[in-house]
Amino acid sequence: MSRNGTEKKWSMRIGIFAALLVLAVGSIARGAEEAAGASEMSVAHSPPLPSNVMFTIHNTWMMVAAFLVFIMHLGFATVESGLNRAKNAVNILFKNTMIPAIGLLTYAVVGFNLMYPGEGNWLLGKILGFSGFGIRTDAVGLTPAYNPGYTYWTDFLFQGMFAATAATIVSGAVCERIKLKSFLVFSTLYVAIVYPWVGSWKWGGGWLDAKGFHDFAGSTLVHSVGGWAALVGAILVGPRLGKYTNGGVRPIMGHNIPMVVIGVFLLWLGWFGFNGGSVLSADPGIVSYVLVTTSLAASAGAVGAMLTSWWLQRKPDLTMVLNGILAGLVGITAGADVVSVPASVVIGLLAGILVVISVLVMDRFRVDDPVGAVSVHLVCGVWGTLAVGIWGEGKSFWTQLVGVLACGFACVIAAWVLFRAVRALIGLRVSPEEELAGLDIGEHGMEAYPDFQGFLTK
Amino acid sequence: MSRNGTEKKWSMRIGIFAALLVLAVGSIARGAEEAAGASEMSVAHSPPLPSNVMFTIHNTWMMVAAFLVFIMHLGFATVESGLNRAKNAVNILFKNTMIPAIGLLTYAVVGFNLMYPGEGNWLLGKILGFSGFGIRTDAVGLTPAYNPGYTYWTDFLFQGMFAATAATIVSGAVCERIKLKSFLVFSTLYVAIVYPWVGSWKWGGGWLDAKGFHDFAGSTLVHSVGGWAALVGAILVGPRLGKYTNGGVRPIMGHNIPMVVIGVFLLWLGWFGFNGGSVLSADPGIVSYVLVTTSLAASAGAVGAMLTSWWLQRKPDLTMVLNGILAGLVGITAGADVVSVPASVVIGLLAGILVVISVLVMDRFRVDDPVGAVSVHLVCGVWGTLAVGIWGEGKSFWTQLVGVLACGFACVIAAWVLFRAVRALIGLRVSPEEELAGLDIGEHGMEAYPDFQGFLTK
Amino acid sequence: MSRNGTEKKWSMRIGIFAALLVLAVGSIARGAEEAAGASEMSVAHSPPLPSNVMFTIHNTWMMVAAFLVFIMHLGFATVESGLNRAKNAVNILFKNTMIPAIGLLTYAVVGFNLMYPGEGNWLLGKILGFSGFGIRTDAVGLTPAYNPGYTYWTDFLFQGMFAATAATIVSGAVCERIKLKSFLVFSTLYVAIVYPWVGSWKWGGGWLDAKGFHDFAGSTLVHSVGGWAALVGAILVGPRLGKYTNGGVRPIMGHNIPMVVIGVFLLWLGWFGFNGGSVLSADPGIVSYVLVTTSLAASAGAVGAMLTSWWLQRKPDLTMVLNGILAGLVGITAGADVVSVPASVVIGLLAGILVVISVLVMDRFRVDDPVGAVSVHLVCGVWGTLAVGIWGEGKSFWTQLVGVLACGFACVIAAWVLFRAVRALIGLRVSPEEELAGLDIGEHGMEAYPDFQGFLTK
Amino acid sequence: MKLITAIIQPEKLPDVKAALFEAKVYKMTVSNVIGCGQQMGYQETYRGTIAEVNLLKKVRIDIAVNEGFVRPTIDAIIRGARTGKIGDGKIFVSDLLECIRIRTGETGSEAIG
Amino acid sequence: MKLITAIIQPEKLPDVKAALFEAKVYKMTVSNVIGCGQQMGYQETYRGTIAEVNLLKKVRIDIAVNEGFVRPTIDAIIRGARTGKIGDGKIFVSDLLECIRIRTGETGSEAIG
C-alpha cells in the first residue's frame, strides 16, 4: 500500500501531462492574445444593425443547438453507467465527465483547426489540413461575413460539443475493465486528432466532400468514427471476466435502469440540436423538417426494437427499446435532411431491428460491448449512411459506401495503433482482482452508493 | 414456462400489430411521397427573405417549445417510476418510453389530421373532422402563409409532443398491476383517436371553440382528457393488492424520491414550452407574461401543498409538495394568458391545497391512484378551466363548465369502452403472483436494480 | 409522540406564516390589479412591428436563458442530495424544491423592487432602494422602450430565477443537521431581502456600480453572497456528529454519486443561461464569446481539480472533479465577457486547483461543509471577481477587492444576525437522535429509498 | 432458550408479523436473503442472453425465545406464512446458550423477552 | 467454540468495532437487519396514510470465538454499544461445533482466529 515504483513513474507522467497542458494553454493564449484587441473591441461595439437580424436569429438557434449537444454528454454518462454494474459506476462517470472537458480543451488547441483548416491550409491533398494552434478571431468572425449562420465562437462551441462524442462512444464498449489512465490517454488523442482529421474530409471541405458524399450530421463522421474505435477497443481489451463461460454467455446486468432511461431521453433531446443544428441556420423549413424525420426515426426505432426483442427474447427488453431509440437516431443522422418522411420511419424501424440483432450477434462473436455501443453507433451509423444512398434524392449508394469504407479504414488503423501503443506503454486492462472488486475502489478509492447494501455477483 | 396457447395467440396478435404498423407507415409514405417533390424542393430553396424574419423567430421559439414539451415525457417517466416500487420500475419506464414513440407515430398517421381537420374536412357538424392519413405539405407549409408562427413541420412536432401526454397520465394511475399489452393497446387507441378527437372541438376549430370556451394550453384538452381516462382505468383495474386492508389504508411507498424530484423539475421546465409555446408565436409580451403566471402558479402550488400537508399530515410530505407544483401548473394551464398575476398565485395556491385533499379523498373512496394522476390532472385540470370563468376577463363560467362536462363525458365513455374492450379481449390485470413478484420480472424478465439488495414488502 | 406544546406553538407559527403569505399575495394582487387593464390590453394588442424584430429575438433568448437558470435548481438539488447520506435525501430535496418556489414568490413581492429600485427610488444614498410591493407593468413594459433586450416580465423571470440560487448555496453547507423550519425561515428572509439588497449595489445601479466594480454574472453578487451565508451557517450550526473525532476527520460519503454527476451537468448547462443571459441580449458576438469562456473555464476546472486531487489524494476523486467544474464556472462568472480565452482557461484551472485545496483546508479548520459549498461558491467567487482585476482589460484590482469585501461584510453580518435570531427563536439544530436516524424520518416521516436495504453507518 | 429462524416469502412478512404479535411475540430480527429450495426459480433475459435465476428473494426472521414460547412462535409463523404453495419456506430451531441485554446487562431468560 | 451474535444500533457500529479491536478481536461478520424489541418504532406518513414502522434499522455482528474469548468479546460489545437507552440491543451466544478455514483447510480453534 506504499507508493511503489510504478506509481512514482505515474506521478511523473502526470507531471508531463500537466506540462503539455500548460503548453497547450499557452498556445491558445498566444493566438488569442493577438486577436484579443480586435475581437473584444468588436464585441463591445457590435451594433444590432438591421442586417444583423437574420444573423442574430440563426446564431441564437445555433447556440441553443450547442446546449442540446452538450447535454448529450450527460445522456451518455447516465446510459453507460446505468447499463453497467454499481461497482464501476464512479469510474464510468469519471470518464464521461472528463471527456467533454478534455474534448473542448483539445478542440480549442488543435481539433477545430484540424477539422476546418480552411481553403489555404491543406497540407496533403484534401486529406490533411491544419491552420495552427488555438482559437482566435478578428471582428469579422462576429459578423455574417464569417458565416451567415453563426459567429466564430458559436461555430467553435457547436463543433467542440460534437467532438467529444466520439470518445464517449468508445468508453461504453471498453468499460468495466480498461484502466482509467489508458482510457484517458487514448481518448484524448483520438478526440484531439483522429476525429477532426477524418471529419475534415467531409465537413472541412476535404476529398469526401468533393466526391459528393452526404453525411448530414454525422452517422459516419461522428457515430461510426466512434463506433470503429469502440469495436477495436472491445476486441483488444477483451471481454469482462465471467461474461463468456465455456459454451455460454452470462448476462451482466445494468445496475440502474431508470438512469438509462434518463440518458436516452436526454440523448433524444440532444439530437434535436445535433441534427437540427447541423442545418447551420435556423431556416424554418429545413430545421423543422429535420426535427420531424429525427423524431419519427427515433420513434420507429423504439417500435422496431420492441417488436424484435419481444419476438426473439419472449419478453420485451427495455434496454433494447432504449438502444432502438438511439439506433433510430443514429440511423437518421446521415440523411435527416434528404429522405422523405416515410423513408425516415423505415430507416428508424430497420435500425431498431438491426440493433437488437447486432447485440445478439456481437455476443456470438464474443465481443463484449457492455452498452451496445458498436451495435448502436457503428452498425446503425453505417446503415444510416448507406440509407442515404438508397432513399436520398440524387445521392449515390457507391459514394456513400466509399465514404463509409474510407472512414472505417482510417479509424480502425488509427484506433488500433493508439490502443496498441497505450497497451505497450501503460497496459490496457486492470488486474483481475481490481475487476472483481470493481474499478470504483481500484481506480478511485470510492463507491457510488456507499449507503446501500449490494451484491457484487449473484 | 413453455410457450402455451395464450402466448401463441399473442405472437399472432403482435404480428397483426406489426402488419397494421406497416400499413400505417405505408399510408404516411403515400401521402408524403406525393408531396415530397414539392416540400423538399421548397426546403432546399427557402430563401431567408426579409419577410421571413419574424416567421423565423417565431418558428425557432416554437421548436424550442416542442423540445421542452418533449422532455416532459422524461419527467412523467421519472415521476411515475419513482413514486412506485422498485419491483415495477422497469415496467413503468417501458410504458413511458413507448408512449411518446407510439404517440408521435400515430399522430403522424391519424392524430394530427383528426385534431386539425381544417375548415372543409368536418364530417359531423363541428364534432368530428378528418383530413386523411399521413403528414405532408407543399411549399406553402414552410412559409408564413401556412401560419405566421411556424411551419407545417413545427406544427406537427409541437402538437405531436403534446399528444402522448394524455396516455402518460393514464399510465400513472393504473401502474403496478395492469398488463403491459393491455396498456399499450389502450393507450395507442386513446392517443390516436380520443385525444385528437376531443381536442378538435376547441383547438381544431370545432364546436367548443365556436362557443367561446377558453382553454389556453389544455387544462381540459390535455390534462383532464388524460385524467378522466386515469380515473376510469384506476376504477376498472382495481386497487393494488394490499393497499386497502379491512378498514385501513396501507401506504405503498415510492421507491426513489430523488427521481420524483428530477421528474417534477423537468415537468416544470417542460411547462415553459407547454404554456409558452401555446402562444403559438414568440410574441415577447404574451409569452413572457404566460411564463410568469405559469411559474408563480407552480410556486404557489408548492406552498399550498406544503402548508396543507404540514397541517393534515403533521409533517410536510415531499411527494405532496411535488404534486402541488404539478397541480399549480395544471391549474394555470387553461388561463395562463388571461388571468392577472395575483389570480395566477391564487389559482396555484388553491390547486396545491386541492391536490392534497384530493389524494386523501381518493383513498377514502378506495380508488388506488399510485401517483395521484387523477388528483393532479383531472381535479386541477377542471379547477383551472373553471378558474378561467372566474378570473379570466370576459370569460363565462358556464361556457367553461360546458367544456369541462362535454370533454369529461366523451372521455369517460371512450375510456370505459376501450378499457372494457381490452379487458374482454386480453384482460386488464396481471396475476396476483406476478403483482407480488413485480411486473419487472413478470412482463420483462428483468430487474431495475439487480445489484442492490432490496425489500419486496416490509 | 403526542402533539406537545412546542408543536402547538409551531402550528401557530405556520398559521402566521400563512397569513403573511396571504398578505404578500394580496400586495402583489393590488399592484397588479391596477396595472392589469393596461398590461393585458397591451398583451393582446402587441403587434409584431418591424421595429420589434430585434426585441423579439433578444427577448426569446432571454426567456431561454431563464429556463436554463431555472434548471440549475434541479442541479443544486441533485448535487446536494447525492453528496449526502441516503437518510437525509428527502429533507435536502424538500428544501431545494421549496427554495425556488419561495424565491420566486418573495421576489415578486419585494425582491425585484429591492434589487432594481430604479433611479428615483433610492432611500439611502445608493445603498438601499425600494420601489414598492408586487410586480406590475404598463404597456411600455412590453416594448423595447422598457429595455431593448426583454420585456418587464422576462426581466422579472430571469432575475427571479437567479434569486433563489443564493439560498440554495447555503442549503448545501448546513444540511444533514439543520432544522427544516429554521432553514426555511432563514432562507426566505435571506433571499427576500439580503440577496436583492446587496445585488442592488451593482446591478440595481447602486454605489458599487458607480465605482466601476465589474461582476458580469455574479461571482460575487450571487455566488459569494450565498457562500458567505454558507460559511456563517456551517460555523453556527456546527459539524455533523461523527465528522470530526478526536484528532481525526472521518469522511461521510455521498450516497448517490451518479446523481451528483447529473446535477453538475445540469448546472453547467444552466450556466449557459446564467452567463449567456447576463449579456441581457442575444448579441451574437458577446453571447457566443461568453459561452466559450464559460465552457473552457469549466473544462479547465475539471482538469485542474483532477490533477490536484490525483496528486494529493493518490487517486482521482470524482466528487472533486465535479466540484472543479463548478469552481471553474463560478470563477469565470465575474469576467466571462472581459477576459481573453487563455485567461478564461487559466481562471478555470486555478479555480479547479483552489477548490480541492479549499475543501481540504476547511476540514482542517473543522468547518463541516458537506458539499463544498463554501469552497466552490465563496472561494472561487472571490477568486473570479479578483481575477477580473488581473486579466480584465481596464478593470481595477482594488475596485474589485472593495466590491468583494463590501459584499462579504454585509452578507456575513446579515447572515449572522438572521441565523442567531432563528437560533434564539426556534433553534438551529435537530436533536442528536434525529440526526443519527436521519432527517427524513425526523422532519418528514418518510424515506427516500424505502425498498432498499441500507446502512446508516459503516 | 432457543433461536427460531424462519425463511419465508417476502410478501408474507406483514402477515407473519401480525400473527406473531397476536401470539404476543414482539421481538424479532428480520433480514433480506435470497434462497433456493424446491421453488424452481425463473428466467431473466437481459440483452438477449438468458440468466437462470434460482436464488429467489426471501425474508429471514430470527427470534430468540424461552422454551415455553417455542411452540406458539412456530405456530404463529406457520399461520402467517403458509399458502400451501412451494416456496413457503422453512423454520429452523437451534439452541441458545446465553442472551444478554446490552442496555442493562441482564442475562438469560429475563433478557430475552 | 462459540458464536456470538449481537444486534446493535447502527450508529454504534464504529464504536463497537473499535472496542473489539482494542480487545484484540479482529474477525467478524456484519450485516444489516431490521428488528423490533422494546423500542416502539415510529410513524411514517406517506401521501396522507400512516404506516406504523416497528421494524427499525439495526446492525448484526457475528463473531466466532474460542471459549477464552467469549467474555472479553461480550464485554467489548457492551462497552461499544451501550448508551443506556431502549434499543441498545442484545447479544446471543450459541455453540459452534466446527470451524474451517477455506483457504487452508485448517479446522477447529486454529481456524477461528
Add this chain to the structure above:
Amino acid sequence: MKLITAIIQPEKLPDVKAALFEAKVYKMTVSNVIGCGQQMGYQETYRGTIAEVNLLKKVRIDIAVNEGFVRPTIDAIIRGARTGKIGDGKIFVSDLLECIRIRTGETGSEAIG
C-alpha cells in the same frame, strides 16, 4: 441435523453454487454481509479524507443438512470457494434441533431436503 454457514468471497458465489449443485445440495439461503478477518481491507478517500475500510463485502451461505450431507457440503463449498488467497473465508458448523417445512408442516430430516 446441522447448520452449515459459510462466509465466502462474493465473486465465488456462482462457483460455489455450481459445486453445491454437483454435490446434489440444492437448498440454501444466501445473504450479503461485510466482514473482516485476515484480509487487511483497503483505503477509500473521499473529498480528501481517508477512510480505512476494513469491512469487506462477503457473501454468507446458510445450508441446513442431515448428518450424512455435512462432509459433502463442506467439501463442495471449499471446492467452489478456495483460491488460496487470504479472504477465502470460513465455514462454521452448528447443531440444529429442529426443522419444519412451513408448507406441509413436516419436521426433522424430511423437512430439510
